[in-house]
Amino acid sequence: MPANSRAQAIQEIRAREVRIVPGMSSPYRVAERYGENTFGLDAMRDKLPSSAFKKLQRTVKRGEKLDRAIADAVAHAMKEWALEKGATHFCHWFQPQTGLTAEKHDAFLSFDDQGKAIERFSGGQLIQSEPDASSFPSGGMRSTFEARGYTAWDASSPVFIMEGPNGKTLCIPSVFISYHGHALDLKTPLLRSMETLNKSACRMIELLGRSCERVVPTLGAEQEYFLIDQAFYTLRPDLIAAGRTLLGAKPAKGQQLEDHYFGSIKARILAYMQECERELFKLGVPVKTRHNEVAPAQYETAPIFEEANIAADHNQLVMETLRSVARRHHLALLLHEKPFAGVNGSGKHNNWSMSDDQGTNLLDPGKTPSQNLQFLVFLLATLKGVHRRAGLLRAAIAVSGNDHRLGANEAPPAIISAFLGEQLTGILNAIEKGKGLEEGGEERLIELGLGKLPEVSRDYTDRNRTSPFAFTGNKFEFRAVPSSAVISWPVSVLNSAVAEALDEMHAAIQKRVAKKVSVTKAAMEVVREAILETKPVRFEGNNYDPAWVKEAAKRGLPNLRKAPEALAELVKDDAPKFFAKAGVMTEGEVEARYHVNLERYIKDIQIEADALHNLVRTSVLPAATSHQRTLSKSITEAQAALGAPKAINGPTQNKTLQPQVDDLKACAEAIGDLHAKLAALGKAQEAAEGIGDLPKQARAYADEVLPAMGELRSVCDRLEETVDDALWPLPKYREMLFLI
Secondary structure (H helix, E strand, C coil): CHHHHHHHHHHHCCCCCCCCCCCCCCCCCCCHCCCCCCCHHHHHHCCCCCCHHHHHHHHHHHCCCHHHHHHHHHHHHHHHHHHHHHHEEEEEEEEEECCCCCCCCEEEEHHHHCCCCCECCCCHHHHHEECCCCCCCCCCCCCCCCCEEEEEEEECCEEEEEEEEEEEEEEEEEEEECCCCCCCCCCCHHHCCCCCCHHHHHEEEEEEECCCCCCCEEECEEEEEEEHHHHHHHHCHHHHCCCCCCCCCCCCCCCCCCCCCCCCHHHHHHHHHHHHHHHHCCCCCCCCEECCCCCCCCCEEEEEEEHHHHHHHHHHHHHHHHHHHHHHHEEEECCCCCCCCCCCCCECEEEEEEEEEECCCCCCCCCCCCHHHHHHHHHHHHHHHHHCCHHHHHHHCCCHHHHHHHCCCCCCCCCCCEEEEHHHHHHHHHHHCCCCCCCCCCHHHHCCCCHHHHHHCCCCCCCCCCCEEEECCCCCCEEECCCCCCHHHHHHHHHHHHHHHEEEEEHHHHHHHHCCCCCCHHHHHHHHHHHHCEEEEEEEECCCHHHHHHHHHHHHCCCCCCHHHHHHHHHEEEEEEEEHHHHCCCCCHHHHHHHHHHHHHHHHHHHHHHHHHHHHHHHHHHHHHHHHHHHHHHHHHHHHHHHHCCCCCCCCCCCHHHHHHHHHHHHHHHHHHHHHHHHHHHHHHHHHHHHCHHHHHHHHHHHHHHHHHHHHHHHHHHHHCCCCCCCCCCCCHHHHCEEE
């Protein structure tokens, strides 16, 4: 690309004006307009017969199967509502294993017996569709020539209308399965895991003396992201191809002043955020918070808690809305976990808890002894699940981008541990020593301090930003989830792990009760056993401290630093049987997901390596050789003017020119290094691509190709700091991060 393209981009950005959307500044009551593009309760009640409305509500609220007898009535109501909103098409909107959503649009258009055009939408079309499944990742679950796959409506997630530039589409949240019923998506395992957790949690609540019809995991997914100007983005082939900068020298100013975090939001960015929020409010997405994040050009939005499957759908809508609205503001959205080296990476903090049908948060300490006991049981079940299935939780967040983020600049490390805070840790330590275990232990719980927790004016725990799984008052914050992730998958694993732990604790309590031990005492004894069992995974210190790595190893905690070794946890030991027993995935589906994720990892690195190779060849080398030519010409002309010898392959007789000669030599050496590192990268790529075994190939990309890319990058970054700024064609960090 021409060297002056960068200068032109800077001039273009300086002339940018804040986008003003007509009508945006007029009074707007969020509560009155919220969810106007969703087929919510009001629309259902208005459009559906009373009996159909009640049956549909049972499906939505209780997770019951949809009564097919009302399918046509529901479909007709949806169609009428959608037509009134201006929709012309409908689609089943689902989450294949690509990291994105997928959709196939069909018009409502049909013809009656007389050949007259009409709008029609049947119950069969609502419940099920048949997209071509041949090109979606399946991990070997089906052959390429077997194209049949089915999408089926997830009735528990709201149907919504997506507005396009010139029309509207009715979107039906759905699952995606193969002809033989195998899950080909990320939503199906989530729904299965929610049902598994529901059954396990209800059994436990009833054992503890309370009635319960349904428990759902709740979720609030904070979304971090970067924004840069579109003009800079188009001049960075690495961002276009890989989502991250594959080279780029560290700027003089990054985030070291800590002046961006929660700082005043620039007008252009605020206008963007406000438009995003307006679009999301229409879709019934409860976005609550917006602010500047730690790194320059980094931001965050956070929602109010929802049921996990709805939260997962809504997070997909958040990412898509952030992306589409960015284009309107001449901005580019970067969701990669580490788009810029040396500054804060982006995550997606999953705030997770459980709620019963009475609205009780099961991870919220109560004011009565029985509530406190329930809290302890569910708290320890969560810790047991995290401890037992730490490797699988790490596998659930294993993508190539997250390897660059974990353990750096406020991201937790790859070692999965849990943080509780001083107050809760003290309570667990007291129980470990035997306090509250005797008969009448309910009253003893109050003495341990649990009864006072709800009255504490500050949060029950301090925040540990270095912990991957931290308790924050009435929920756990899974901080290690990558920013680009579809959250359905990590939440599926977490739900399954906690359900397994609840079942074990339930059986242990029942065994004691059968021996005439009171439920309360039996539960406290099981809680104490869980406290002892989970001590290794509980860590209250600084997870960045190098000493923690050694300490974690002593505790037997896995340190799976790279995605290939983390993904291997899916097929190790009893992992496939664990998922199968939970009813979340069959052993074959687990094996398939392992292969899908390995293939994705390999392809990500292949794309990055090819993009870096092309970038160096077409941008860095030409800039470096032009700079070398300029230096050489300058020295030659100066020597001629000063009467010094023309030869520059040795010390010049004119000592005033020696620094320039040294610069020329350094540039020439760097160009030589570039060629050598390019050759080394090519050799590493060729070797990796020749490996037939998928796991070994992934490790080769992790252990050989990525380091070779890093060595090549270091030479490029060195040249960026010395080559004439006017010759450097690529937007620099100092520009992308601060000019907006």
